[in-house]
Amino acid sequence: xxxxxxxxxxxxxxxxxxxxxxxxxxxxxxxxxxxxxxxxxxxxxxxxxxxxxxxxxxxxxxxxxxxxxxxxxxxxxxxxxxxxxxxxxxxxxxxxxxxxxxxxxxxxxxxxxxxxxxxxxxxxxxxxxxxxxxxxxxxxxxxxxxxxxxxxxxxxxxxxxxxxxxxxxxxxxxxxxxxxxxxxxxxxxxxxxxxxxxxxxxxxxxxxxxxxxxxxxxxxxxxxxxxxxxxxxxxxxxxxxxxxxxxxxxxxxxxxxxxxxxxxxxxxxxxxxxxxxxxxxxxxxxxxxxxxxxxxxxxxxxxxxxxxxxxxxx
Amino acid sequence: xxxxxxxxxxxxxxxxxxxxxxxxxxxxxxxxxxxxxxxxxxxxxxxxxxxxxxxxxxxxxxxxxxxxxxxxxxxxxxxxxxxxxxxxxxxxxxxxxxxxxxxxxxxxxxxxxxxxxxxxxxxxxxxxxxxxxxxxxxxxxxxxxxxxxxxxxxxxxxxxxxxxxxxxxxxxxxxxxxxxxxxxxxxxxxxxxxxxxxxxxxxxxxxxxxxxxxxxxxxxxxxxxxxxxxxxxxxxxxxxxxxxxxxxxxxxxxxxxxxxxxxxxxxxxxxxxxxxxxxxxxxxxxxxxxxxxxxxxxxxxxxxxxxxxxxxxxxxxxxxxxxxxxxxxxxxxxxxxxxxxxxxxxxxxxxxxxxxxxxxxxxxxxxxxxxxxxxxxxxxxxxxxxxxxxxxxxxxxxxxxxxxxxxxxxxxxxxxxxxxxxxxxxxxxxxxxxxxxxxxxxxxxx
Numbered sequence: 001x002x003x004x005x006x007x008x009x010x011x012x013x014x015x016x017x018x019x020x021x022x023x024x025x026x027x028x029x030x031x032x033x034x035x036x037x038x039x040x041x042x043x044x045x046x047x048x049x050x051x052x053x054x055x056x057x058x059x060x061x062x063x064x065x066x067x068x069x070x071x072x073x074x075x076x077x078x079x080x081x082x083x084x085x086x087x088x089x090x091x092x093x094x095x096x097x098x099x100x101x102x103x104x105x106x107x108x109x110x111x112x113x114x115x116x117x118x119x120x121x122x123x124x125x126x127x128x129x130x131x132x133x134x135x136x137x138x139x140x141x142x143x144x145x146x147x148x149x150x151x152x153x154x155x156x157x158x159x160x161x162x163x164x165x166x167x168x169x170x171x172x173x174x175x176x177x178x179x180x181x182x183x184x185x186x187x188x189x190x191x192x193x194x195x196x197x198x199x200x201x202x203x204x205x206x207x208x209x210x211x212x213x214x215x216x217x218x219x220x221x222x223x224x225x226x227x228x229x230x231x232x233x234x235x236x237x238x239x240x241x242x243x244x245x246x247x248x249x250x251x252x253x254x255x256x257x258x259x260x261x262x263x264x265x266x267x268x269x270x271x272x273x274x275x276x277x278x279x280x281x282x283x284x285x286x287x288x289x290x291x292x293x294x295x296x297x298x299x300x301x302x303x304x305x306x307x308x309x310x311x312x313x314x
Numbered sequence: 315x316x317x318x319x320x321x322x323x324x325x326x327x328x329x330x331x332x333x334x335x336x337x338x339x340x341x342x343x344x345x346x347x348x349x350x351x352x353x354x355x356x357x358x359x360x361x362x363x364x365x366x367x368x369x370x371x372x373x374x375x376x377x378x379x380x381x382x383x384x385x386x387x388x389x390x391x392x393x394x395x396x397x398x399x400x401x402x403x404x405x406x407x408x409x410x411x412x413x414x415x416x417x418x419x420x421x422x423x424x425x426x427x428x429x430x431x432x433x434x435x436x437x438x439x440x441x442x443x444x445x446x447x448x449x450x451x452x453x454x455x456x457x458x459x460x461x462x463x464x465x466x467x468x469x470x471x472x473x474x475x476x477x478x479x480x481x482x483x484x485x486x487x488x489x490x491x492x493x494x495x496x497x498x499x500x501x502x503x504x505x506x507x508x509x510x511x512x513x514x515x516x517x518x519x520x521x522x523x524x525x526x527x528x529x530x531x532x533x534x535x536x537x538x539x540x541x542x543x544x545x546x547x548x549x550x551x552x553x554x555x556x557x558x559x560x561x562x563x564x565x566x567x568x569x570x571x572x573x574x575x576x577x578x579x580x581x582x583x584x585x586x587x588x589x590x591x592x593x594x595x596x597x598x599x600x601x602x603x604x605x606x607x608x609x610x611x612x613x614x615x616x617x618x619x620x621x622x623x624x625x626x627x628x629x630x631x632x633x634x635x636x637x638x639x640x641x642x643x644x645x646x647x648x649x650x651x652x653x654x655x656x657x658x659x660x661x662x663x664x665x666x667x668x669x670x671x672x673x674x675x676x677x678x679x680x681x682x683x684x685x686x687x688x689x690x691x692x693x694x695x696x697x698x699x700x701x702x703x704x705x706x707x708x709x710x711x712x713x714x715x716x717x718x719x720x721x722x723x724x725x726x727x728x729x730x731x732x733x734x735x736x737x738x739x740x741x742x743x744x745x746x747x748x749x750x751x752x753x754x755x756x757x758x759x760x
Contacts, residue, residue: 063442064417064438064442064715065417065420065421065442065444066421066422147588148588148589149584149585149588150523150585150588150589151589152588167582167584167585167587167588169587169588170583170584170585170587170588171584256410256587257410258531258587258724258725258728259587260583260584260587260728260731260732261584261587262725277414277417277418278414278721280417280421
C-alpha cells in the first residue's frame with residue numbers, strides 16, 4: 001500500500017510543472033537572503049569593507065588631521081627595517097605562547113569538574129566563568145592594583161615570606177609575564193566550558209573498558225580523554241592563538257603610555273594603536289595591521305597542516 | 315529520501331552562477347575603488363554662516379580634569395539659566411587619552427563644540443584650521459583682551475587671530491608636609507632655599523617607606539623649572555633649536571635623576587608609575603612635592619593633606635624661574651552652532667566665570683583682579699605663593715607641533731630616570747630628535 005502510494009506520489013512529482021518548482025525555490029531563496037541580510041550587511045559594512053580600505057591606506061601617508069596621499073611601498077619598506085616593530089612582534093609571540101598555557105590548565109580543570117557525582121558543579125563552573133564575562137578593562141584595572149609594587153595584595157603576601165617583590169607592571173623584565181598571567185586567568189573559564197562540552201561526547205564505555213583493563217584515572221586521562229578531546233583542543237588552540245596575537249586591551253590599561261616597561265611589553269596591536277591614533281600615522285599603522293594579518297594566516301595555516309598529525313577524528 | 319531536489323535546468327543555473335560569480339568578484343574591486351575615493355573636507359563654520367534655529371541647542375564641552383568639574387558645572391548652570399535654549403553637556407576625558415581622542419574626533423568632524431585647549435597643543439590645532447578664529451566675535455562684542463594675563467593671550471594667538479579666551483594660568487611651587495618636617499626636626503622651607511637646601515632636606519626626610527621628594531617624569535613639574543633656573547632653555551626663542559644638549563640643561567635634568575639614582579631620596583620611576591606621586595604626597599608618603607596651583611583642590615579634598623601640608627615658592631637655582639601654562643576655551647571650527655558656542659565661550663571668559671573658578675579654588679583664573687578670590691578659597695594653604703611666582707615665570711615651551719618632540723622627550727627620559735643610560739647621552743638623543751622635528755615644521759605666520 002505504502003509503496004504504491006510512494007510510486008504514485010513520485011510520478012506526480014515528476015509531472016509537476018517546472019515553473020512551480022523553481023518559483024518555490026526562488027521564494028525560498030528570497031526568504032533566505034532576507035533573513036541573512038542583517039548579518040551579511042553588518043559583516044560587509046563593518047568587517048569586509050574596512051579590510052579593503054585598510055589595505056588601501058597601507059599605501060598612503062597621512063596628515064595630522066586626516067587627508068592622505070599615495071605613497072607606494074614606503075610604509076612596507078619602513079616596516080621591515082623598524083626595530084620597534086620587531087620588538088613588538090617578539091613581545092606578541094612570547095605573549096601568545098604564554099597565553100596558550102590556559103589550554104592545558106583548562107583541560108585539567110574540566111577533567112576535574114567532569115567527574116560524575118561532583119557536588120556544587122554549577123558553583124565551580126560559575127566561578128571559573130566569571131572572569132570571562134567581566135569587562136576586560138575592569139579586569140585590567142583590578143589586576144593593576146593587585147600587582148601594585150608598594151601597596152598591592154601580591155606584594156603584601158610576598159612580604160609575609162620576607163620576599164621583596166618587583167614592581168610587576170612597571171619592571172621591564174616582569175611586565176609582559178604579569179599581563180600574560182592575567183590573560184591566562186581570564187580565558188581558563190571559556191576554555192573550560194568548551195572542554196566540558198567536548199568531554200560530554202566521549203562515550204562512557206571507553207572508560208569502563210579501560211577500568212576493566214586496570215587503567216588508573218591518570219592513565220585513562222592521557223589515553224582516552226586527551227585523544228577523544230583533540231578536535232576541541234585543536235579548535236581552542238587555533239582560536240586562542242588568533243586572540244592572543246591580537247592582545248591590546250590588557251596592555252593598554254595595565255601598562256600605560258609613560259611606563260618604563262612599555263618597550264618590553266607592547267604588542268603589535270598596541271603599536272598599531274599608537275601609530276594610528278596617537279601619532280596620526282595611519283598609513284604605517286595599516287601596514288602593521290596587514291603584517292599581523294599575514295602572521296596570523298601563517299600560524300593558523302601551520303596549525304591546520306599539523307592537525308593531521310595529532311588530531312583524532314572519529 | 316524524497317526525490318524533490320531534482321537538478322535545475324543546466325542553462326539557467328550556469329547563467330545564475332555566472333552572474334553571481336561576476337557580482338562577487340566585482341564587489342571587492344568596487345570596494346577598493348570607493349575606499350580610494352575619500353571624502354573631502356568641508357570649510358569651517360563662522361557665526362554669520364549659521365542658519366537660524368528655533369529649537370533648543372545642545373553643545374558638548376570637552377574637558378579633562380575631574381577635580382575642576384564641580385566648578386565647570388556651576389558655570390554651566392548659571393549659563394543655562396541665562397540662556398534657557400542652550401544646553402551644555404560636559405564630556406570629561408582623562409588627560410592621558412584626551413588629546414588622542416580629540417585628534418581622532420577632530421579628524422572625523424565630531425570634536426566637541428567647545429573644549430579646553432592648552433598651550434602645548436594650540437599651535438598644532440590652529441595651524442591645521444581645527445579651531446574657529448575669534449578675532450571678529452571679540453571685536454563685535456567689544457571684549458577687552460587686556461583683562462587677561464598677557465602671556466596666555468599671546469600664547470593663543472596664531473598669526474593675527476586670537477583663537478581662545480584664556481581660562482586660567484598656573485605655576486609650580488614646592489608643597490611640603492609640615493608634620494614630616496617637624497618629625498625630622500627641620501625648619502619649614504622658605505623662599506631663600508636653593509637646590510642644595512632642597513637636597514639636604516630630602517635626605518633628612520627619607521626614612522622607611524617615606525621619601526624626601528618625588529623626582530617626577532613630568533616636564534612641567536620638574537625639569538621645565540630647573541633647566542631655566544640653571545640658565546638653560548628648552549627651545550630657542552625662534553622655535554628652531556633645541557636646548558636639551560647644552561650643559562645647563564643636562565645639569566637641570568641631572569638634578570632630578572641624581573635624586574633617584576645617586577642620593578635615593580625619591581621613589582623610583584617604577585614606584586611612581588604604579589602609584590601617582592600626587593597620591594603619595596597626599597597620604598604622607600612624601601616629604602616634598604613639586605606641584606601645580608591646580609592641585610590645591612585635590613589636596614583640599616583629602617583630610618590628612620588639608621591639615622598637614624602647605625606650599626612655599628620653589629627653590630631657586632642660579633636664577634629664579636618657573637614655568638607657567640594656561641588653558642583656554644576654544645570653539646571647534648566645524649561646529650554646527652557657532653553662535654551658541656560663542657555665547658558659551660564668552661561667558662566662560664567673563665568675570666563671573668572667573669570668579670566661580672576662583673571661589674571653588676579650582677584654578678587661578680586668567681582674568682586679572684579675580685586671583686585674590688582664589689588665594690582666599692583655601693586659607694589652610696599659602697596660595698599667594700603661586701600668584702607671587704608670576705613675577706618671574708616664563709611661558710610653556712611650545713612649537714608648531716610640540717607633541718612630536720615633547721612626547722619623544724618624556725618617553726626617552728625614562729632611560730635616564732631608571733639609570734639605564736647616562737643623562738647626558740639621553741639629553742643629546744632628545745636634542746637630535748627635537749632639532750629634526752623642528753626643521754620639518756612649517757613656518758609660523760607673521
